[in-house]
Amino acid sequence: MSVRRIERGDQTREKLLIAAIDVFGRVGFDAATTRMLSEGAGANQQAIAYYFGSKEGLYLATAASIADGINDHIAPLRSLVFARVEAARSGTAPLSTDEARRLLCKIIQRMAALFASSRSEPWALFIIREQSQPTAAFRQLYDGVMGPLLQICHHLVGILLDEDPASQHVRLRTVSLVGSVLVFRMANAAVLSTLDWEAIDDKGLAAIEALAVELVASIAPVSPIVGTR
Structure with a gap:
């Protein structure tokens, strides 16, 4: 040929x-x-x-293509962030709280930039359908990009909370954090209406990335309340 x-x-x-x-x-x-x-x-x-x-084969390939697109966007994080976290997870190079917070900021800001941009717009409806009514394509999305990314974030959030990364609390905090930036695509119309924006421009994106820093900064162990009845 x-x-x-x-x-x-x-x-x-x-x-x-x-x-x-x-x-x-x-x-x-x-x-x-x-x-x-x-x-x-x-x-x-x-x-x-x-x-x-078949049509089903195309559907599964479409999910894999979306996962590839997200992975392409976060590729710059692999050598700078993911490799460092994997080293920490293996026990060879533990992370300090400050470094964990800095790395988590990079991840959340990168995700915010993707989902607030028009690049992710074509994917949104497909992903939403798979979240509400999962099919075999959901595994393509989850195993291909969501799951590995969440595992990295679990480890970093666990360090910031001083808790086991596998604990339910850490996983809840992690999905809540990730969801706080996914909302800029998955609930785009509500976001624009609430903020009185016509679209998310460079100024809006800068505000969203600043918010990502605030969200990560808020993750810390909760001190027990003393003296309450």
Whole structure:
């Protein structure tokens, strides 16, 4: 096969994935037809079977593609943050509270920048559907990006709370923290209405990233209340 045909095939596959993010997000798996998917990509219906085996195969590949997109965005954190945390988790290089807070800030700010930006907009409906009615595609999203990222955050939040990272309390605090930045995409209309913004511009993004610092700064052990009845 010639290089040109391979490149053309790659382009067709990519167009199908882009169309699938939109179609599956808007109407869901059951309502989406192969005609809708192929027409959205400007391809013939047989291309779905050729590249993905079936509509279900395309659906799973779409979830994996979204996970890849998120991983691409957080890639700069891998050598600077994730590798450092993994070393700490292995016990070879423990983290101080100050360093844990700094690393967690980097993660939350990076996530905030992604989900407040228009880049994440095409993914939102697909992700929301999988959160409310999980299918096999949820495992692609969770195992591919959400789970590993949460494990890193569990460790850092555990250090800040001086608790076992595997404890229920630490996991609750972690998902609450992550949810506080996911809201800028998953509840975008409510956010814009509440803040009287037409869109999240550079100034708004700077405010959101500053908020991420505040949120991480607020994570600390809770002192017991003495003398209450």
